[in-house]
Amino acid sequence: MNKTSNPADLAEISKRVRRHIIEMITAAKSGHPGGSLSATELVVTLFFDTMRHDPANPKWADRDHFILGKGHACPVLYSTMAECGYTPIDQLNTFRRLGSIYQGHPDVRFIPALEASTGSLGQGLSIGLGMALAARLDHRPSRTYVVLGDGEIQEGQVWEAAMFASFHKLDNLACIVDYNKIQLDGFVEDIMPLEPLADKWKSFGWHVIEINGHDIPAVQAAFAEAATVKGKPTVILAHTVKGKGVSFMENNPKWHGTAPSKEECELALKELA
Amino acid sequence: MAVSTNYELKMGPATRESFGKALVELGKTNPNIVVCDADLSKSTNTNFFAKEFPERFFQCGIAEANMVAVGSGLSAAGKVAFVSSFSAFVLNKGFEQLRVTAAYPNVNLKVVGTHSGISIGEDGPSQMSIEDLSLACNLPGFTVLSPADDASMKAAIHLAAEHKGPVFVRAGRVKTPLIYPEGTPFRIGGSHELLTGGDLAILANGLLVAEAIKAAVQLDSEGISARVIDLYSIKPIDREAIDRAARECGAIVVAEEHLKDTGIGARVAQVAAETTPCIMEFVGIDNTYAESGTPEAVVEKYGLLAKDIAAAARKALARKK
Numbered sequence: 182m183n184k185t186s187n188p189a190d191l192a193e194i195s196k197r198v199r200r201h202i203i204e205m206i207t208a209a210k211s212g213h214p215g216g217s218l219s220a221t222e223l224v225v226t227l228f229f230d231t232m233r234h235d236p237a238n239p240k241w242a243d244r245d246h247f248i249l250g251k252g253h254a255c256p257v258l259y260s261t262m263a264e265c266g267y268t269p270i271d272q273l274n275t276f277r278r279l280g281s282i283y284q285g286h287p288d289v290r291f292i293p294a295l296e297a298s299t300g301s302l303g304q305g306l307s308i309g310l311g312m313a314l315a316a317r318l319d320h321r322p323s324r325t326y327v328v329l330g331d332g333e334i335q336e337g338q339v340w341e342a343a344m345f346a347s348f349h350k351l352d353n354l355a356c357i358v359d360y361n362k363i364q365l366d367g368f369v370e371d372i373m374p375l376e377p378l379a380d381k382w383k384s385f386g387w388h389v390i391e392i393n394g395h396d397i398p399a400v401q402a403a404f405a406e407a408a409t410v411k412g413k414p415t416v417i418l419a420h421t422v423k424g425k426g427v428s429f430m431e432n433n434p435k436w437h438g439t440a441p442s443k444e445e446c447e448l449a450l451k452e453l454a
Numbered sequence: 455m456a457v458s459t460n461y462e463l464k465m466g467p468a469t470r471e472s473f474g475k476a477l478v479e480l481g482k483t484n485p486n487i488v489v490c491d492a493d494l495s496k497s498t499n500t501n502f503f504a505k506e507f508p509e510r511f512f513q514c515g516i517a518e519a520n521m522v523a524v525g526s527g528l529s530a531a532g533k534v535a536f537v538s539s540f541s542a543f544v545l546n547k548g549f550e551q552l553r554v555t556a557a558y559p560n561v562n563l564k565v566v567g568t569h570s571g572i573s574i575g576e577d578g579p580s581q582m583s584i585e586d587l588s589l590a591c592n593l594p595g596f597t598v599l600s601p602a603d604d605a606s607m608k609a610a611i612h613l614a615a616e617h618k619g620p621v622f623v624r625a626g627r628v629k630t631p632l633i634y635p636e637g638t639p640f641r642i643g644g645s646h647e648l649l650t651g652g653d654l655a656i657l658a659n660g661l662l663v664a665e666a667i668k669a670a671v672q673l674d675s676e677g678i679s680a681r682v683i684d685l686y687s688i689k690p691i692d693r694e695a696i697d698r699a700a701r702e703c704g705a706i707v708v709a710e711e712h713l714k715d716t717g718i719g720a721r722v723a724q725v726a727a728e729t730t731p732c733i734m735e736f737v738g739i740d741n742t743y744a745e746s747g748t749p750e751a752v753v754e755k756y757g758l759l760a761k762d763i764a765a766a767a768r769k770a771l772a773r774k775k
């Protein structure tokens with residue numbers, strides 16, 4: 182795969198990934214476009230710039246680990262991994278069909294290069310902590326990255342994990358909150374508000390970075406900063422827009438888990454041309 | 455008693471929708487009914503109740519364990535609390551809370567798990583509940599109901615509300631064929647004999663009741679007379695009906711959208727062993743997690759159709775001879 186640190190290249194890849202997301206969810210007639218589009222720059226930057234990994238050798242011991250806690254956003258992960266060369270791009274449109282490797286939520290039985298089967302919200306961070314502990318025990322340079330949804334962090338387990346991570350000084354892990362302000366039933370503000378969110382993480386002993394999660398240089402800088410923090414875990418609160426890149430999907434709870442029609446797909450692809 | 459002998463099996467609503475509507479009905483007559491949901495109200499259809507009675511609806515966010523125990527507190531304080539989420543989340547994430555805050559102190563909590571089984575289709579195993587009936591039956595004191603269609607789900611929700619004590623009701627995501635006329639009586643501990651027959655009995659619940667009827671029609675054309683029983687009350691279970699089926703038919707097939715090893719088949723076998731042991735075959739999910747696909751493709755691949763029930767019936771009959 183061709184890794185790149187050039188923000189313009191990463192923006193170009195992000196656009197391709199967004200097109201895949203729209204096309205595969207349209208083909209499947211089901212899936213979650215909103216939270217896939219909000220996390221695109223975060224996931225693309227990790228896989229194409231930040232992380233140490235090798236699609237030709239997915240079980241390389243010294244690789245960095247990536248876990249998508251909010252497993253329903255797997256179209257962004259599948260598309261990015263396919264662009265990296267892990268899995269076939271031309272099968273993305275089999276998403277959610279019987280026998281497809283592109284299951285409705287990440288499933289290690291079908292794609293062994295995935296680090297975890299997720300889909301039940303709230304467990305990804307804990308799995309990541311286990312991987313970070315193992316890397317430290319084995320003196321491996323592996324870093325672990327876990328992307329969580331803002332709705333997802335309402336799960337109590339996330340805060341059990343947050344306490345655990347700082348107690349065990351897991352500075353080889355970074356948690357990224359895709360802070361798009363929307364969950365399933367509506368706006369986070371109306372369902373179960375999270376603010377003051379940075380203060381919550383700080384009080385749990387984390388180093389907190391807040392960025393615009395669509396600003397690629399800011400995303401790159403945040404991952405670089407996280408790697409320099411010693412003695413505590415880092416959380417990146419990435420302010421994003423749910424449905425980013427498709428005007429009629431942006432900031433609209435309807436597009437959490439609704440597939441676009443053929444016409445809507447065409448409109449979206451035009452905007453992502 | 456056969457409720458009808460000729461089933462059209464016209465497509466009706468999903469049982470989650472029937473649940474949502476029944477809650478609104480209950481809410482109108484019983485001001486004590488309160489409802490909790492964990493960021494899935496648009497899917498469980500508790501949003502109908504939320505719209506009608508916003509002051510009696512509590513949005514819990516994505517935090518099922520907390521929701522279950524909050525529901526227990528509401529019920530312990532005199533409310534009739536319904537807590538709902540996908541079956542996989544409310545039972546698995548909330549199990550310890552169900553055990554210690556509802557079952558053990560015998561609190562009047564009502565739990566409704568929607569999107570049960572594998573017929574949710576595309577979302578795949580993380581959202582599929584294939585062990586929920588078994589888990590619920592592992593809670594002493596809980597009543598467990600698994601209705602098959604619109605009328606039986608509405609009745610189950612009313613039964614749950616009237617009953618003093620914890621109740622779990624299992625609901626599904628996909629549209630379900632209509633089996634019962636409105637107003638059919640249901641009772642905790644009951645069952646309905648939907649088709650009479652004497653060569654063997656097919657005992658089913660939930661989505662598989664309609665498949666059992668279709669299987670019986672197929673078997674009838676082969677000269678096999680199959681009795682079909684809807685075991686909508688999983689716990690307490692209708693021991694009388696099971697004993698009678700075993701005695702009069704001598705062979706039983708149990709069909710369920712659940713793990714076979716720990717499902718209703720095992721409970722029926724236990725009752726038969728205690729009353730009238732007989733030949734038995736089981737249709738269910740065979741010690742595996744399923745996968746994504748359309749609901750139709752998934753239930754076919756994992757063997758939950760009328761043809762699978764008919765095959766099990768033929769096997770049972772061959773063993774009976």
Ligand SMILES: Cc1ncc(C[n+]2csc(CCOP(=O)(O)OP(=O)(O)O)c2C)c(N)n1
Pocket residue numbers: 213215216217219251253254300301302303329330331332333334359361363364365423437492493494516543547
């Ligand atoms: C434990 C659990 N409860 C409920 C769900 C159903 N569910 C799927 S996505 C979702 C909302 C997620 O919101 P958020 O984490 O903010 O994700 P995003 O907005 O980024 O898509 C819910 C409730 C689930 N997958 N897991």
